[in-house]
Amino acid sequence: MQSDFPHTPDAVEPKWLTATLQNHGTLTPDQQVVAVQQTPIGDIVCVGGEVARFELTYAPSNAGPASLVIKFAHRNPENRAIANNTKMYEREVIFFNEIASQVQTPLTTCFFAAMDPTSGANIVVLEDLRHYQVGDQVTGISFEQAKQVVATLAPLHARFFSSWATEFPEMLTIASDAYIEPFVPGFLGCWEAAMTNFPHCFDNAMGEAMPAYVAGLKALMKRMGDGPMTFIHGDARMDNAMFGDPARGQHPVVMIDWQNMMVSNPLQDLAWMTTSSWTVETRRAHEAPLLAEYHAALVELGVQDIALETITERYDLAVLFILNFHMIIAGAFVPSTERAKKMAEEGVHRAVQAVLDRGLIKLIPGYSP
Secondary structure, eight states: OOOOSOSSGGGOOHHHHHHHHHHHTSSOTTOEEEEEEEEEOOSOOBTTBEEEEEEEEEESTTOSOSEEEEEEOOSSHHHHHHHHHTTHHHHHHHIIIIIGGGOOSOOOOEEEEEEOTTTOOEEEEEEOOTTSEEOOTTTOOOHHHHHHHHHHHHHHHHHTTTTHHHHOTTSOBTTSHHHHHHHHHHHHTTHHHHHHHOGGGGSSHHHHHHHHHHHTHHHHHHHHTSSOOEEEOSOOOGGGEEEOOGGGTOOSEEEOOOTTOEEEOTHHHHHHHHHHHSOHHHHHHHHHHHHHHHHHHHHHTTOOSOOHHHHHHHHHHHHHHHHHHHHHHHHHSOOSSHHHHHHHHHHHHHHHHHHHHTTOGGGSTTOOO
């Protein structure tokens, strides 16, 4: 952790970028950045912070990447506090500095990542994947694309499947009080608003079971830790997936935004993807084959003593848990665009239908019909 880096997009100067790219080995000592031009990325201001694209001019010309994407902590003190209370910025910095080099998962190149623990500021300097195609979780992805995502996430899951506790004993886990205590109040403050905003999504047995779900959320999170755990991406919705063209030398898919990386039930990543980024019809048709695909990938990567039945059971638990993510989005944020509203609505609808289709209400801790 350190503090000698730009804390806002406007503070990024050619001299600092020159030193950063030289230290990374991207530029040689006689190459330098002489000018930068920034453009904000994204039209939704959220807890995650600010993201900007920087177009670079070099001497000599074309010495390094034409552009970079740089992430910063949120300027709003309240949003920054929320992110720091849940260690979002710290987790992404740890991922790129300590974990990324140990996995075979395709990743965007990180040139620099740091956090200032005093101010809560952070910075992550990344390769620009502007020539990739971002996934669309509203429209939904295909089964083939989902298999590509599984092939991308499985190496991360497999690498730390039995070793995370000894290699990174201090890492935040889904079942730890350090995660649960700041997380649950956020859900408690918005679940009723989610039901009010999209009442048609809850005109069913799940709506009737919501009081039990709310009361049992902490116990459900503890149960997420009662089984195999490993490092997960933590936000594997398809707006965080960049699909590439292998014919152009690109990876089939690269996951971005590692602020929610943590230790959890690995099926949380799949549940977040299938309930956020598959239509109900696609999930119903391809859910079982995808779980089989994931299980086969883990076995091929060396994970032992994990049965497909266990994968399915852990997936069911994750689907039930992940409903709260959708409700936070649907209840806590005011959509700034029609697409954002549609994303929230579709997420809740798809998640509730997954719970109902798979008969998961009975898994709610303390639930009694």
